[in-house]
Amino acid sequence: MAAVPAKTRVFVKQLVQLSLVNGRVSSEQVAGVLEYLEKHPPARPQVVLGYYRDLIAAELAKGEARIEHAGPVAPSAVAAIAAAMTRRYGRPVEAVTLPNPALFAGLRVRVADDVFESSVSGQLAALAASC
Amino acid sequence: MSTVLAQIESQIAKLSSTAVRKNTGFITAVADGVAKVNGLSDVMYNEMVAFPGGVIGIALNLGEDEVGCVVLGDVSQLKQGDEVQTTGKLLSVPVGKGLLGRVVDALGNAVDGKGAIDSTTFYPVEKIAPGIMARKSVNQPLFTGIMAIDSMIPIGRGQRELIIGDRGTGKTTIAIDTIINQANINRVGLASGDPAFRPVYSIYVAIGQKNSNIVRTIAALEAAGALEFTCIVAAPAADNPANQYLAPYSGAAIGEWFMENGMDALIVYDDLSKHAVAYRQISLILKRPSGREAYPGDVFYLHSRLLERAARLDGKGSLTALPIIETLAGDVSAYIPTNVISITDGQIFLETDLFNQGIRPAVSVGLSVSRVGSAAQIKATKQVGGKLKGELAQFRELAAFAQFGSDLDAKTKAQLDRGSRIVELFKQPAFNPISIELQAVTIFALQKGYYDGIDIKTVTKTSASIREFFKTRQDALLTEIRTKAALDKDLEAKIVTALNAWKSSAA
Numbered sequence: 338m339a340a341v342p343a344k345t346r347v348f349v350k351q352l353v354q355l356s357l358v359n360g361r362v363s364s365e366q367v368a369g370v371l372e373y374l375e376k377h378p379p380a381r382p383q384v385v386l387g388y389y390r391d392l393i394a395a396e397l398a399k400g401e402a403r404i405e406h407a408g409p410v411a412p413s414a415v416a417a418i419a420a421a422m423t424r425r426y427g428r429p430v431e432a433v434t435l436p437n438p439a440l441f442a443g444l445r446v447r448v449a450d451d452v453f454e455s456s457v458s459g460q461l462a463a464l465a466a467s468c
Numbered sequence: 469m470s471t472v473l474a475q476i477e478s479q480i481a482k483l484s485s486t487a488v489r490k491n492t493g494f495i496t497a498v499a500d501g502v503a504k505v506n507g508l509s510d511v512m513y514n515e516m517v518a519f520p521g522g523v524i525g526i527a528l529n530l531g532e533d534e535v536g537c538v539v540l541g542d543v544s545q546l547k548q549g550d551e552v553q554t555t556g557k558l559l560s561v562p563v564g565k566g567l568l569g570r571v572v573d574a575l576g577n578a579v580d581g582k583g584a585i586d587s588t589t590f591y592p593v594e595k596i597a598p599g600i601m602a603r604k605s606v607n608q609p610l611f612t613g614i615m616a617i618d619s620m621i622p623i624g625r626g627q628r629e630l631i632i633g634d635r636g637t638g639k640t641t642i643a644i645d646t647i648i649n650q651a652n653i654n655r656v657g658l659a660s661g662d663p664a665f666r667p668v669y670s671i672y673v674a675i676g677q678k679n680s681n682i683v684r685t686i687a688a689l690e691a692a693g694a695l696e697f698t699c700i701v702a703a704p705a706a707d708n709p710a711n712q713y714l715a716p717y718s719g720a721a722i723g724e725w726f727m728e729n730g731m732d733a734l735i736v737y738d739d740l741s742k743h744a745v746a747y748r749q750i751s752l753i754l755k756r757p758s759g760r761e762a763y764p765g766d767v768f769y770l771h772s773r774l775l776e777r778a779a780r781l782d783g784k785g786s787l788t789a790l791p792i793i794e795t796l797a798g799d800v801s802a803y804i805p806t807n808v809i810s811i812t813d814g815q816i817f818l819e820t821d822l823f824n825q826g827i828r829p830a831v832s833v834g835l836s837v838s839r840v841g842s843a844a845q846i847k848a849t850k851q852v853g854g855k856l857k858g859e860l861a862q863f864r865e866l867a868a869f870a871q872f873g874s875d876l877d878a879k880t881k882a883q884l885d886r887g888s889r890i891v892e893l894f895k896q897p898a899f900n901p902i903s904i905e906l907q908a909v910t911i912f913a914l915q916k917g918y919y920d921g922i923d924i925k926t927v928t929k930t931s932a933s934i935r936e937f938f939k940t941r942q943d944a945l946l947t948e949i950r951t952k953a954a955l956d957k958d959l960e961a962k963i964v965t966a967l968n969a970w971k972s973s974a975a
Contacts, residue, residue: 341533346532346533362590376719444487446487447492449507449508449509450491450492450493450507450508450510451489451490451491451492452489452490452491452492452553453487453489453490454488454489454490455486455487455488456488459488463488464479466518466522
């Protein structure tokens with residue numbers, strides 16, 4: 338990402354803005370952007386598309402709560418987490434569950450850069466670090 | 469048994485069910501001790517970040533898409549894609565008297581094999597320097613034990629005095645002598661039981677030096693019994709540039725603890741040229757724009773914010789800084805030397821020519837200055853050595869002219885002769901600081917003509933003989949000079965009597 342020139346960054350960020358509808362990534366808008374880029378290929382299209390992909394992935398991550406769990410999770414709990422995250426970030430956040438036996442028990446919720454840790458493995462790691 | 473159960477219970481209690489929020493990112497690149505991290509959207513400038521394996525780093529570059537972190541540890545185990553977490557903490561080091569007699573690294577970890585540091589207090593490495601109102605003017609002397617400095621370029625507690633010179637001119641020796649002298653004064657002062665006595669604790673920060681040199685310094689301090697009053701912060705040449713960049717700030721934090729707790733401390737930064745080079749290396753890797761000599765634009769701020777932390781605080785203690793700068797071919801007008809000269813309250817300039825002529829310490833009286841001046845001198849030193857700097861400057865001027873002509877009048881010859889004697893008198897071996905009362909006696913003997921009429925080459929030896937005589941036979945008189953800190957008629961008469969006794973014993 339460091340090799341992306343400043344002008345390209347500005348251009349791609351404008352493309353990302355075009356890809357959002359009400360603050361969320363719209364698949365129709367993304368398709369439109371890609372079609373435009375195909376018809377009007379920019380200089381170094383690989384760099385532009387790579388950077389565009391990274392930024393769109395970051396935007397998608399903002400609207401997704403990845404819930405890692407070791408045991409079963411009740412659908413009501415998933416819905417409650419999604420609602421809590423939507424309230425916290427002030428944007429619609431959808432919950433996605435991912436089983437992860439390495440957690441032993443509890444949950445780990447990731448929304449973009451933020452990780453909410455309440456798993457046993459996470460707490461044991463924190464305890465080990467504090468000793 | 470119940471205690472054991474209680475311990476387990478408390479551990480279980482720590483495993484709370486509440487979720488802990490962490491801000492994370494992923495390493496995109498690692499090179500030369502710097503990791504580029506994608507994510508970390510909440511990271512603060514200078515915040516500590518946690519890499520896998522217990523390695524920590526500092527966020528130094530907060531970019532639009534990525535964060536540049538310097539890694540303070542083994543980078544070899546880090547790889548692309550590793551998760552990085554914010555800690556919400558600024559880098560801190562242990563402080564307190566538990567660090568005295570210890571050698572620590574830039575993060576405050578013991579490296580001397582003497583076990584863990586006995587300290588529960590931590591100070592942030594980066595701290596805003598005390599403001600104007602908190603400060604007090606510098607008017608208490610800090611004796612270096614070097615006659616040429618204490619009599620002509622006095623240093624006060626809370627002052628920043630630069631030691632500058634080419635390589636191999638004795639810069640570190642002056643700093644070590646000063647530390648040893650503080651230990652000597654501390655021992656005498658603490659033994660006296662004087663409640664008004666304020667010991668000076670020392671911090672020696674070694675930046676980018678060879679490990680062998682650091683070992684030699686530690687050995688010199690240990691041999692002189694000064695290590696018990698000293699803490700050494702070592703960031704040797706083999707250490708990564710991030711640790712070399714941080715070491716002076718860690719040392720300053722350790723010194724600040726003494727200052728803020730009503731004690732006096734001395735800190736030596738050996739040296740800031742290498743510190744600037746380490747910072748340049750980090751800045752270039754972080755792709756910060758470079759300026760003159762490829763240093764980044766904030767290289768002045770790098771040193772100004774460090775040296776501003778040395779101060780004398782109103783109602784508290786003081787932190788005196790002796791930064792060292794190495795010049796190339798005596799060029800004091802280079803970028804870093806001029807920066808540090810403008811920040812400090814004076815400089816002790818060491819000349820290669822003087823050093824090679826055997827004049828050691830090779831202090832150039834003409835180029836050296838202390839902006840605090842005689843405010844940081846005791847009256848006794850002012851009385852005996854007040855005119856020495858002028859006389860020596862006059863001597864240097866006359867000596868330069870005398871090279872061109874052979875016919876000199878008697879007055880000029882006398883001035884040259886006296887100047888040569890002063891130069892000889894100020895010669896002093898390394899790691900042998902002289903107490904202020906002995907300095908007063910030595911210079912008093914010069915003013916009273918006790919070195920006149922003897923061979924110039926024997927002046928140094930004669931002055932050592934006078935000091936030895938006073939040390940062994942005139943202890944009460946030396947104590948009186950030290951406690952009075954001024955020479956009255958009665959005291960002067962006693963010194964003259966003692967000097968006459970020395971003269972007759974030496975004859």
